Amino acid sequence: MAQVVEGFETGTPLVPRTGTWVRATDQKRTGTYSLKTPTVADSGSAECVMTVPAGAQTVTFYARISTEQGSSGANWDPFIFRVGSTEMYRNWGEVGWTQVGPYSVVGATTITFRYQRDSSGGGTSNAIWIDDVVFEVIPPDSEPPAAPPNLRVTSMSPLDVALAWDAATDNTGVAGYGIYKDNIKQGNDQATLTRTLTGLAAGTSYTLAVDAADAAGNRSAKTSITQTTPTPPVAGGEALTRTFLGLTAGRTYVVEIDAIDGVGNRSAKTSLQVSTDNMPPTVPPALRATAVSGTQISVAWNPSMDDITGVAGYGIYLDGVQAAQHSGLGWTFQALTPGQTYTIEVDAVDGAGNRSAKAALTLQAQIDTEPPTVPANLRVTAASPYTLAIAWYASTDPGGLAGYGVHLNGERVGPDQLGVTYTFSDLTPEATYQITVDAADVTGNRSSMAQLTHVAPADLPPAPPTNLRVAAVSYTSFAVAWEAATDDVQVAGYDVSVNGTTVVTSGAALEYAMSELPDDTAYTVRVWAVDHISQRSLTPAELTVTTLNDHDPTVPAFTATADEDSITVAWDTASDDFAVVGYEVTVDGAVVHTTPGVDYSVDGVITRQHTIHGLTAGRTYGVQVLAVDTIGQRSADNTLHVRTTPLPYVPIETPVYRLGDTWAGNARDSFGVDWIVTEAEGWSSSPPVSPTGADLGGMDGAWAGAGRYGPRAIVLSGVAIAPSRMAMLAAKQRLASVIHPRQQAQLRVIDARMARQARVRLADRIETTDQTAHVFQWRIPLMTADPRRYATTPVRAAAVVTSLPGQASMVVTLDGTYSSIPARLRLFGPILDWTITHEETGTVMRSAPGKFVPADTRYSFTIDLGVRQVWGHVPPEVWPEPRPGRSALTGRPAWWMLIPGTNTITLAGEPLPGQPGTPRLALEAYDAWL
Structure with a gap:
């Protein structure tokens, strides 16, 4: 036996198929692809029809089912498998990859996979996958018979030769013999070992040959002889011949012949009346039964005779209906009904199409009362705490097997099946089960039971996960990972604890991470595997991981200059093993200013300097400048006690x-x-x-x-x-x-x-x-x-545009009773074609077209709303003092003033090509009263 395997791995099917099912990768048993149902609407269906390979005996495949299942297990959306038109398998619900079969496909030309949706409106995500379809195939017979031995002439006349030969041999049996004259086959194959060739010419040499053919069409080498027909006596003159072809059988023809000389004179005609063959062959003699069972009847007969064109074949009839046209001397009727009586007839046909009368025979198919043999070698092929797979050897029955019954603890588990394997599911661990299997034939006879006792194994806790390791660690975070654990049934997830606190319960991931942690801190991580019934590993995998030690930034040195109501601090750059991201200025422990080290104000760019306003004259304050790193660590205390200047x-x-x-x-x-x-x-x-x-x-x-x-x-x-x-x-x-x-x-x-x-x-x-x-x-x-x-104290704000084109707004709240309040603005680049909008009044101040401020902070514009003046700032080597910058605005700019209450000022613009950065607008104003 050979196998034809369709695994759907190639775009061109190995086994021809039709239908709407498609190749898919989301579920597969082996390889990369399986065959999957398409989306099917309610009350719809989808089929895949495969052609059974020539010589196939059985088919086995694997199926995965995910369909809607109704209450009490009703098969609302079933998966159906047929061999030919016979349903072999039906299932529904949630079924993992399951072997289906083997089922016999002898006599069938197709198998069908069908998914049938009901009209309930549910299960929109239903699907069925099939994979690894295996046909067991008897290889085609390619071995020819041996050449017929002992070809010989048994009699001969000037016009015919009688031949005979001995029977040839073949591995599957000889179906017939071909006869050849001068390498031209004479009619159809015949089953007999003799043949008379007629219509020959006297005194002519012929090459005569015979070969043998089996049922698969293999032909042997030819056995040949050369024979010359004898010459009859000639009564004056040379004998001349002419053959007429394409005539009608059973018709009389008049043949006339005259002679013509060299000058065109013609003789009188000689005529002859001739009739073509209208005689049928003889009735096939000795029609007889050679074997009778409940489902098959074999018959044989002796050769018919035909005196002219020879027997070309035989018609075989069952109850008046022609079943075949055959050249041999025997035939077997199959798929009969036990106990039914059949009329079998055979006639012969010659080369001219004349048919003989029919030889008839009446026979009754046997009534089968013999049960099949008991299924042998019933055995366990795979077992888990919840499933059991069994197999057995095929039974035999002279009338043909119909299937096998499988029983669990005395109860049948479904209809008879053709396959010789079965898998039980939903078993109970450590329970004892009695399994029995019997065979049934086509007439309903059942064999005795094959028996097996099975104790389901216990469901053990999973093994602990292996290779628990540190995947990543930083100053404020860590990540651990591990390999998947194993279990005798299924690992459902993992429990994780950190320093004794459970942080993950039955998680599916093979890793865990924590962040926002303090540096230089140790953590004990434990991981347990958890199975489908919540059993945990007896011992966890465990490790200790310590976050990296991020040192505090260095202490920035600073000076403090006091005035009556303010203190101005200036400091040096601090350093850190990672990075300093900013500085905090504190007064008596309270943070009064946070800065990255550079501040943008209406007075320009201020680097590592800040003035604390609103203090009391003649009072001592504790002032600090703290450096801050990326994880929020601050430098050590560097408090200076500073006394403001007393009032004069x-x-x-x-x-x-x-x-x-x-x-x-x-x-x-x-x-x-x-x-x-x-x-x-x-x-x-x-x-x-x-x-x-x-x-x-x-x-x-x-x-x-x-x-x-x-x-x-x-x-x-x-x-x-x-x-x-x-x-x-x-x-x-x-x-x-x-x-x-x-x-x-x-x-x-x-x-x-x-x-x-x-x-x-x-x-x-x-x-x-x-x-x-x-x-x-x-x-x-x-x-x-x-x-x-x-x-006396200013109100300051800023708008920072993070990306261009874009915009950013600042909100300034002012106190007082004066309806229009002046302010100073300072614009830093990079920005092109900018606008400054006072949202509450809808007033927009625009730059002149094409005007820009570069990214270099030494370039900026100061806009004084109170006096309506614009000053441009450039590097001192370009111009030592601010220059009038009124031309940066449009010809008739829309000036505006702030108002008491809320003021929203929006900066917008376009990017300046080749100059990245964040443009910003700084503002300074004072509350104003009438």
């Missing part, structure tokens, strides 16, 4: 009016002089509104005119009380030099709630009037072009 005065009333850095009203100065403010005209009141057509030179939104506020006039007046006459005189001199007539100074008004300021200049000369030897009156007239009163 002592407040005696509120508010305190401070002009410049040397004079304060409602305060006692360092010389013991008390400066009492009795009136602050114009400070708290509203500035004047510009009348129509007026231009008072004031600054309100960078222009002055009707409906806007004009310059604010402020007059401070009061008395000074000195401890002595000399102190009074010195005080008057100091007052005269507080502010130069051509200079400006900050006027700050500080009360219990807030401090506000304005930029002022002298409106007239400072006046003093003595009252006593120690007391004098004073008057300071001031003027400010900007009518606003500002906070």
Whole structure:
């Protein structure tokens, strides 16, 4: 026996097939491919039809089933397998790779795999896979018979020769003999060992030959002889012959012959009346039964005779219907019904198509009462705690086997099957089972039972996973991995614990990782395998892994410079074994500023420097600058205790009016002089509104005119009380030099709630009037072009665009009562064709087309919204001072001011080719009051 195996591994089928099933890789038993059902709609089906190879005896295949199963196991969506039109196997539900068969395919031309969907509307992901289809095939007979021996002439006349020969031999039997005259075959093969060749010419030499043929069509070498027919006596003249072909059998023809001489004279005609062959062969003699069983009847007969064209073959009939046209002298009828009576007839046909009368025979197929033999060698081929595979040798039966019955503990487990293997599932570990198998023939006779006792093995815990190892480790994380564990049934997953805490339960992965861990810390990892019934390995795989030691950054050296209400710190670069990502500035332990080391402000790029505002004069603060690395580790404590500069005065009333850095009203100065403010005209009141057509030179939104506020006039007046006459005189001199007539100074008004300021200049000369030897009156007239009163501490923000083209926004919240608040902006590149939008008013400031700011931070633009000026900053070697940059904006730019409350400012633009970076816009503004 040979095998034809279809594993679907090649695009061209090894076994021809038709249908809608497709090659697939998602499930396969072996190799890379299997054959899978397509998507099938409700009430639909899909078939694959394979052609049975010639000579195939049995077929076996493997199937995997994933179909919808109804309640109580109803086969809603079954998989069906047929040999020819006979159903051999049906299953449904969830079935892993299962061997199906072997089943007999003798007499069948096709096998069919079919998937049938019901109309329930469920199971949209159903599928069936088949793989490794194996046909057991009897190789075709390629061995020819031996050449017929002893070919001889038994009689001869001038017109015919009678031949005979001895029987040839063959491995499967000789089916017939071919007779040849001068290498031309004379009619069909015949079963007899004699033949008479007629219609020969007298006195002619012929090469006569015989070969043998078997049922597979193999032909032997020819046995040949050369024979010359005798010459009959001639009565005057030479005998001439003519053969007429293509005539009709059984018809009479008139043949006339005349002679013609060299000059065209013709003789009288001689005529002859001749009839062609219309005589049928003789009836096949001695029709007889040679073998009779329940399903087969074999018959034989002796050769018929035909005197002219010879017997060409025999017609074989069963109950009046022709079953075959055969050249031999025997035939076997198959697939009969036991006990039924059949009429068998045989006739002979000659070379002219004449048929003989029929020889008839009536026979009854035997009634089969003999059971098949008991299935032999019933044995276990594979076993687990939950499954059992068995096999047995095929039984025999003279009438043909119908199948085998399989029983478990006395109960039949399904219909009879043709295959000689079976697999039980859903068994109970350590339970004892009685397995029996019997055979059934086509008439229903059943053999005795073959028996087997099986004890299912215990379901043992899985082995621990092997090769537990460290796959990766860093300062803040680690990963471990292991090889798959083994189990006598199935490993369902893995339990993982770290330092005694379970972190994974029945996980499928063969690895585990932890992150956000402290550095230089040890962790004990244990891994157990868990099987399908939650049994764990008796012992875990275990290892200890330690995160890497990431050292703290070095301590940055720094200096601190104090003012009355601020401290400015500057520091050196710190280093780290990994990387320093930034710095933190703290005051009394609280972080007040975080920076990567470079800050962008309206005053330019500030490197490793920061000013802490809002401090109290004359107070000591603990200041630190800490370096921070990639995992958040900070450098060691480097606290400096810094005292802010004390105020040069002592407040005696509120508010305190401070002009410049040397004079304060409602305060006692360092010389013991008390400066009492009795009136602050114009400070708290509203500035004047510009009348129509007026231009008072004031600054309100960078222009002055009707409906806007004009310059604010402020007059401070009061008395000074000195401890002595000399102190009074010195005080008057100091007052005269507080502010130069051509200079400006900050006027700050500080009360219990807030401090506000304005930029002022002298409106007239400072006046003093003595009252006593120690007391004098004073008057300071001031003027400010900007009518606003500002906070003393700025509000800062920035917008950073992470990618271009793109945009970024900053939100600035301002306090105060003034409707338009100026601000300063600083734009850093790289950015092209930029826009700056005040979202609340919808106002957009645009660059002139094609204008850009490069990535080099030495290039930038300052935009002063208060005075509507633009300054361009370039490297000092290009130009030592800022240059007017108004041309960077469009011809008529949309200027805007901030408003009290929320302000959203958006920077957008295009990338500058060849210059990567993150453009940003820095802003500085102050709360403003009317």
